[in-house]
Amino acid sequence: MSSYTALLSHLHRPSSASSPPLPTLQGLIVHHLSQLTPSPTPLAAAIVSSPLFRPFSFAKLDALSTSFRHAVHAKLRLLKDEPTGLFSTSLNARLANWSTSLLKGLEGGHAITRLACCSGLLLGLEDILPKLPAKRPDVKSSVEDELILAFADVIDLFISSDSWGKQFQPISEGGEDALTLPLIISSPALLVVPPEKIVALPLQQMLSLVVRATTQAFVHGAFISTFSSYLEFNPEFKSEAPIYEEINAIASSHAMVHMGSLSKLCSRSISLYVDYRPKLALPPVHETFRALETIARKVEAGWLNSGLAEANEESIAPATRPLVTSVWAIFKTLLFCTIMITEAGLSTSVYIPPAFSHSSAALALTTLRTFSHLAFVIEKFGGAGYGAFAELKRCFYLALDVLANNPDESEQFVKGLCDEMWSSGFASTHPMQRAKKAFALSAIEQLVSVLSPTTIQTIILPFCSSHLSDYTHRGEFESAHSVVLAIFSSRSKRIVQDASARLDDPLTLDSAFTERMVPFYLQCLIENSSDERLNVTQLRLAFAVLVKSASLTRDPALAWLCISSILATCKELPQDSHRRHRLHLALISSLPSLPLALLPQALSAVKDAIDGTRDDASRKELVEALFQEIMENVGDAEKEYVVQWWRERRVEWSIVGLDPAVRDGERSGTNGSDIVSRL
DSSP: OOHHHHHHHHHHSOOTTTOOOHHHHHHHHHHHHHHOSSOSHHHHHHHHTOGGGOSBOHHHHHHHHHHHHHHHHHHHHHHHHSOOOTTOOOHHHHHHHHHHHHHHHHTTSOHHHHHHHHHHHHHHHHHHGGGSSSOOGGGGHHHHHHHHHHHHHHHHHHHOOSHHHHTTSOOBSTTOOTTHHHHHHHHHHHTTSOHHHHTTSOHHHHHHHHHHHHHHHTGGGGGGTTHHHHOOOSTTOOTTSHHHHHHHHHHTSHHHHTHHHHHHHHHHHHHHHHHHOHHHHHHHHHHHHHHHHHHHHHHHHHHHHHSGGGOOGGGSOTTTHHHHHHHHHHHHHHHHHHHHHHHHHHHHHTTSOGGGHHHHHHHHHHHHHHHHHTHHHHGGGTOSSTTSOHHHHHHHHHHHHHHHTOHHHHHHHHHHHHHHHHTSOSOTTSHHHHHHHHHHHHHHHHHGGGSOHHHIIIIIHHHHHTTSSOTTSHHHHHHHHHHHHHHHHHHHHHHHHOTTHHHHOHHHHOHHHHHHHHHHHHHHHHHTOSTTSSOHHHHHHHHHHHHHHHHTSSOTHHHHHHHHHHHHHHHHSOTTOHHHHHHHHHHHHHGGGSOGGGHHHHHHHHHHHHHTOOOHHHHHHHHHHHHHHHHHTSOHHHHHHHHHHHHHHHHHHHHTTOOHHHHHHHHHTSOHHHHHHHO
């Protein structure tokens, strides 16, 4: 009996005893689909109607899709080896005729089987498209159309709400989810279909099914809720416990393994739905975001109650560590899935008509609340701020930008974050509390410019103050300083952008608040000027922002208070103190922030600091820092005076080799005096 006859026999009358394994069957299908002449239509019809692939399973559908994908590659090799003449049809035409023959054979088959075959066929054509003589995408156009029709039929199978329709829903093998299987198999192919064809599908139903499969994969967040009842921190922990089976089943499920493809399909559905039908899309998209928030909230609560949130690796018994590793793999998958889906919704909501702007703010608010629940996971990737990986950073800042356009929602969000931290009932040193607070501070920093003065004074500053000197936890320590600097910076920008703000803006005119704020933070910076606290760059930036804000108040004496405090502190420190040198650098960084009236005294103090420094390397660093500030940061109004002062000091510093302008001129091939003149 020939291999083709044997293949047909197995397809029509499958027997568990005589049927070859799936890899063998897959090889036979690939061979005969590519070799069969004059047409593969009968074989394709036999494959799509074969009971061999039912009840459905991932292994069967994956083998079916892979067979058609590999058959495309095999057919291309055969077509290239065929002799051609002047009047022979082109390679593209022959390949298109072959794929059309396959599609004819798939007519009338079960929707899921057709979907698997079309997915493999389209992916195969996508693979070989760059290898064709003329890279014409129309070779796969008919396959894309058939794939869309098959997927629409699958949607109809699962979207039916009546009992009659549910009777015809497909049966899966071994408890596998019948909905998830076709979504996993088809998602890579659907991602390469042009948008104008995807929108022909019922996008709301499509999104609903993909979200249902995604939330089911994470058991709606309930997989962690019973964790604490099983965990034991001792060597006698038994791996046969039910929690082991539950967690491993979730972590190794087909949906979890292919969550990347499912998330991409979900994000593409959201993007196209919002682009083409924003009025209809926003409610179901918001519902999707809320579903993710619900999962994240349950995961956070379950992990917090498990006891493992406070545990380190050494306190966990070796037998338990594989289980914890699986749990963290699920957490990370949930985070990446959330980022991919929410970014799609946020990025498209930016372009919707202004009438729906409230919906954009709601999406951003839900996204940020979801990230807040997952803060303990985000912390493992460097936090949500500047240290985050690119995708998280883009989604986080996009959500904040969208939310900042709605000051009322921003106020409520910030108050909610702070109230949640204050009323949590957990110690502030709890790892999850620290991660959540670091996230809150990163978010607040970006929203300071739209918050009211009352919120800043009564909520934000008390929320930050306890972390401004606690450098043992770097995340909260640095984030708290960033928030305070953002407060100063936003005030300064508003004054610079609107000169009338001095007269009618309560935020900039609240001198009582300013007089309390500047001295308080000045003392805080002085205390944090030692090595193990703020680094040199952070300290210099902080003093520059503080002095700038103080200079723009109605009482410029506040700016000189900052300078005099630095000088007074330096006098109390030893000559060779590294902290003294750091404060001198901070003093130099503050010069561009001073008004012209205070510059003579400040420059005189800087000269005394440089001349009084004994270490040559430190003196050179101070002079170079001063030159850099004059070159790049001093404003136009003060430039003339500062340049004249520099020329007078430059002569004496050049004698001892401390003139960076000369060295800069030597490096660039220009005269040092030319550089000074450019100032």
